[in-house]
Amino acid sequence: MPDRLLAVFPAYRDNPYLNLMLLAPRARGWNVLESLRLEQLEQHLGRLGTGDVFHMHWTSPIVQRNDDDLEEARVRLDRFRTAVDAARTRGARLVWTIHNVLPHDARHLELELELNRYLAGAADVVHVMNRDTPAAVSSYYELEPAKVVHLPHPSYQGVYPDSVSREEARASLGLTDRDHAVLAFGQMRPYKGIDVLVEAVRQTEPSKRPVLLLAGRTTPDDREEIDRLLGDDVRAVREHDQVEDIDVQLWFRAADTAVFPYRRVLNSGVLHLAASFGVPSVLPDEPHLRAEFADEGWIRWFDASAPVESLRVVLAAPATGAAETAEFSRRLAPFALSRQYAELLDAVRE
Known part of the structure; x- marks a missing residue:
């Protein structure tokens, strides 16, 4: 049983980017815990400790669900922070990939900014695919330069069938x-x-x-x-x-x-x-x-x-x-x- 846990959220099974990026970690023995719902993420975070990593990707599922009013979104944000803080207290590390400046069609903008600022402060590594991301997000939140790691989006070379002229x-x-x-x-x-x-x-x-x-x-x-x-x-x-x-x-x-x-x-x-x-x-x-x-x-x-x-x-x-x-x-x-x-x-x- 691998001794390293990698909790990934949200882990969209049909997302080719996630599937490609997780190939090498899986091959190196990382036990990947995938979740789409906050309730399942809380369980996964509860398992993390020293030597484990939580990788946060898209933030929309936390405070931008269509059916949540402002109060419900606030409760979800508080639950998320509580679970992440507890995992970090036990020694787990946090990586955040910034996919968008802000989620498209954000409904609860102030809560989204609060979430992004929390992640920017709590993350051990902020992964960016665009090298100019710190400037692009600077109107909303600041990124510590020492935390930022530029790792570009992969191509899809050899991934999709290509037999048609x-x-x-x-x-x-x-x-x-x-x-x-x-x-x-x-x-x-x-x-x-x-x-x-x-x-x-x-x-x-x-x-x-x-x-x-x-x-x-x-x-x-x-x-x-x-x-x-x-x-x-x-x-x-x-x-x-x-x-x-x-x-x-x-x-x-x-x-x-x-x-x-x-x-x-x-x-x-x-x-x-x-x-x-x-x-x-x-x-x-x-x-x-x-x-x-x-x-x-x-x-x-x-x-x-x-x-x-x-x-x-x-x-x-x-x-x-x-x-x-x-x-x-x-x-x-x-x-x-x-x-x-x-x-x-x-x-x-x-």
């Missing part, structure tokens, strides 16, 4: 050689700027033959909004359910460009997925994104202060840099990053 993928989605396929992949949510992307595609010259590819889980309300946005004049191929692993290749192999018209983003696993399939990408020209990706020739930028016009211009120009994605994906190969994460865990427990 570009021609086969495009034919399966009804595209011709002349179509310029613009992909937005992942959950379709308001903060992701789908409205901006649709309007930019609408304003792109028809001679460029733009086709919008939308693939990812969508709520009924958001789907109705997307239907309205598209109208009758924007060509689109859509899948509004979660894309099965075997079909991920179809959307990326068919795409000419992947676009991330986000209004607010710190890290994006889909960007690394696009690179893993050799697809050039377009990002908002934000300082923290420039800090992490400025040297990547396969990434183009649009002006977030005038997003529709800027995206229209970018989409009208030929995409470049596809060959450079291979080097990026090799540099961030998943098991190599997982080994670095395992080394981080070994160091923090000492």
Whole structure:
């Protein structure tokens, strides 16, 4: 029985990032305790002591549950802190990965800030995937420089099936050689700027033959909004359910460009997925994104202060840099990053 416990919360079983990063720790003998509910996390934290680690990821399940009012969210925050403090008193270490500046669509903002400030103060290590995270979050809370460890998001090199040719993928989605396929992949949510992307595609010259590819889980309300946005004049191929692993290749192999018209983003696993399939990408020209990706020739930028016009211009120009994605994906190969994460865990427990 391994003598090292690693409690991970929230441990989404279908999250490829978590699954990849936990490969090396599991291989090195860490006994991973996975939980999704606060009640189960409290039990796991109660088992931790010297030499064990609690790794906190996304904070939304603590104080941002849809059905919780402010009082209920406050009780959950207090329970979480009590359980974490008790584990730390027994010698357990705390690692916090900052995935977002703040949770998207946060309902109880003051409690969220209180939680983030608590984690920033209590954590032994604050793991960031974007090197400019301390500046990006500085309006809300401060990070001690000595605690911050930069470990980038891994690529998905070799993770997803990749047996379909570009021609086969495009034919399966009804595209011709002349179509310029613009992909937005992942959950379709308001903060992701789908409205901006649709309007930019609408304003792109028809001679460029733009086709919008939308693939990812969508709520009924958001789907109705997307239907309205598209109208009758924007060509689109859509899948509004979660894309099965075997079909991920179809959307990326068919795409000419992947676009991330986000209004607010710190890290994006889909960007690394696009690179893993050799697809050039377009990002908002934000300082923290420039800090992490400025040297990547396969990434183009649009002006977030005038997003529709800027995206229209970018989409009208030929995409470049596809060959450079291979080097990026090799540099961030998943098991190599997982080994670095395992080394981080070994160091923090000492």
